[in-house]
């Protein structure tokens with residue numbers, strides 16, 4: 001690896017975020033390297049979604065520093081922040097599609113919003129590409145109500161991919177799906193990592209995500225990055241907290 005490749009695409013140091021007396025993140029550290037899938041594992045309410053929101057500055061932080069693609073996000077003006085956000089794709093559990101729009105129209109929406117691919121030919125080509133990438137080319141003229149939950153999640157992913165993000169943030173990508181559909185989403189995450197060389201932070205409780213998609217797992221506990229390792233390393237860990245996660249997963 002060259003020196004340049006060793007520079008993390010996301011570098012978080014000493015991140016603190018409280019809501020009143022609720023100290024959610026306390027000196028949380030994390031690095032994400034190019035092309036890597038890092039999973040953040042933490043129990044419900046431990047601050048996983050807060051972490052993701054801090055990274056894209058949907059929430060302000062109390063202390064610490066977050067660098068994304070070499071920029072300190074706290075320093076960016078609105079324009080620079082918008083430009084950075086275009087490079088980051090989010091898949092939130094609640095990322096709903098517009099029910100009144102077809103799949104094609106849903107996918108065109110982010111392009112219009114960011115003034116990208118302004119000709120019909122370019123737009124159609126991009127819609128085709130991302131629909132094919134998520135294996136749903138035949139749904140172009142369908143409405144979200146005609147799709148299963150798993151298909152809607154895939155279209156949500158396609159809508160994010162259409163902007164060709166360098167970084168993906170997945171917040172519980174398989175939650176609420178049956179195990180088979182969940183596994184399909186995990187496989188898709190892996191396929192997208194390979195195709196687009198995206199770097200991803202994946203927040204999840206799902207054993208399949210940990211086992212199949214995570215190059216590294218960070219255990220979020222008590223607001224800190226308690227411990228990091230590969231799935232195999234955590235599975236073999238004698239740390240009582242880590243053991244607890246693997247029993248309940």
Ligand SMILES: Nc1ncnc2c1ncn2[C@@H]1O[C@H](COP(=O)(O)OP(=O)(O)O)[C@@H](O)[C@H]1O
Pocket residue numbers: 019022024042043044045046047048049050051
């Ligand atoms: N906007 C907010 N205002 C106040 N408290 C919040 C806000 N967002 C999250 N919290 C609190 O922060 C804690 C962590 O929430 P969250 O990151 O959503 O947990 P999870 O790990 O389940 O994603 C919870 O106690 C939650 O109530």
Ligand SMILES: [Mg+2]
Pocket residue numbers: 048049050171
């Ligand atoms: Mg959450």
